[in-house]
Amino acid sequence: MATTTKSPPHERPVLGSLRRDRRAWFALPVLTLLVLAAAAAPFLDAAVADTDTDRLLAGPSAAHPLGTDELGRDILVRVVAGALVTVEVATIAVGLALVLGTALGLVAGYRGGWVDSVLMRVTDGLLAFPLLVLALTVVAALGPGLRNALIAIAVVTTPRFARLVRGEVLSLRTREWVSAARIVGVGTPTILVRHLLPHLAGTLLVFAALQASTAIMAEAALSFLGLGVQPPQPGWGGMVASGTAHLDSSWALSVFPGLAILLTIAAFNLLADALRDALDAHRPVLSPIR
Template sequence: MATTATLAPAPRRPVLDRLHRDRRAQLALPVLLMLVLAAAARPLVGDRMRATDTNHLLAAPGARHLLGTDELGRDVLARIVSGSLVTVEVATITVGAALVAGTVLGLLAGYRGGWLDAVIMRVSDGLLAFPLLVLALTVVAALGPGLRNALIAIAVVTTPRFARVVRGEVLSLRTREWVSAARIVGVPQSAIMRRHLLPHLAGTLLVFAALQVSTAIMAEAALSFLGLSVQPPQPSWGAMVAAGTDHLSASWSLSVFPGLAILLTVAAFNLLADALRDALDAHRPQLTPPR
């Protein structure tokens, strides 16, 4: 007698095992590992980053300088490696701060509701009404140029995004039976949010944070390009792209290689976010083979 394939829940495999098998993660993780290693190696290339080779100004990539030199004779590869630390700071500090602040605000707005929800969401809507880069430019213009102020600006404009996501998840979770049961037996609201709601948000927040890292990196690169983030002589990828635009006819490598570093890093975080989403989706249905 013929049988047909039926829908069955996906087996619960460990997240790390799923990531290990995902080609997107296999492509993204080596790039991110190189980023971390480059940031850790910044003290080793500090002298080479500042050294000038006046005999090889705007030199093309070669054996002496693998990625060429800039208009002052500084090694482009060493400056890219040094600038990776700025990217790591953006990925950790800005997104980490926005994640914590947005999660707290989203939990309070979604679970408590009432006037608190209205105030938090109206402020968030007001911030989200502006494009991210425009709002970041406004904050930096008010605080002044510099890496610290750029990090603050990006964290401020990213926080409402996390708050909206968390609030939406909490609104769907707070009506579940296990939350109602905890409330009936007298569990404090803070404990319900911390012990019962927050663990269920971890997967969503992890995926969303990976996506926001790529957005934050592009925002910082844009601010650096405009001269509002990292200030000379400290290198950053966005500032290197901007400096290279003045010498494109003499040396194409000045802008191409820092731009390529930005592209690869952003693509890696996007691929990792997609891989994490699928790895954490334990309830995705799949077809079982016919018997």
């Protein structure tokens, strides 16, 4: 027995609600620019390394719209190239945490018993630490670098997804269509993947957008401390850190990458809010397929 979703005919689609939401008007263009900048980053390797020794720590000008850094490198080019790191954090780190956390939450919530107790105690232990403190611990153990920073962010984000999914599954597993599937001999993996997981998609989408903003902030903090992106690869957190030593002579070096971090985090948070409201307003009615 499988399940489907049926929405009342008078309800507008979720995408229609997003088109009417002013938060989405801000979030979607910003995130689109972020993706386009990340796509352009591989073609900017030469421009990222190019230096203008006659314009060190220069302010915005026609030649360098956002100014230059202490080595004469164009800040605009480096901000655009740094978008690739941000997209990697939002996709790789959060995506890995989404997959692992969802799997653990499904198993813990559906099986219950000692499996649930063991998994949730480990999860609670990880959640007891502040996210950045735990990420710093993982990176300190693995060593600095973007790859290790992505692993650290995935590790500290996974328990959040696991706890969320487990709570949702505890509610869904008592539904009559889940009980009927067990009675007719449907296997546990099929129930988890085909019966329970589809009903978690909306909740996971909203939560992933929220966690993407948190992960981006964590990566920027790690890079600011020298544990994330390593020079000469551009990263927004590292650019803010290098600019703090030159605030008296070049405010642009820290302000523009910091503004990029702020706008990206705000865009993900606003998108999550808009998605939540749209999905709540048009939440489907669950019914079994006969």
